[in-house]
Amino acid sequence: MAKENDVLSKSELKVLTLICNGYTSENIGVKLGITKSTVQTHRRNMLRKTGFKNTQQLVGWAVREGLVK
Known part of the structure; x- marks a missing residue:
């Protein structure tokens, strides 16, 4: 599960x-x-x-958290 204090870099957000x-x-x-x-x-x-553990979980989290549209 994602942690509050772990922040993705701008480059990582672009890739995500x-x-x-x-x-x-x-x-x-x-x-x-x-x-x-x-x-x-x-x-x-x-x-x-x-x-x-995988990209699918990462994508689901990003969408739920509003990091991507």
């Missing part, structure tokens, strides 16, 4: 928004001008910070 909109890691990298590996690192860091 695109994940929630159905973009692949490769597409996110192209759109943001970063490598696919960097996108995957952001994803791992977000999972670690929030305590979720």
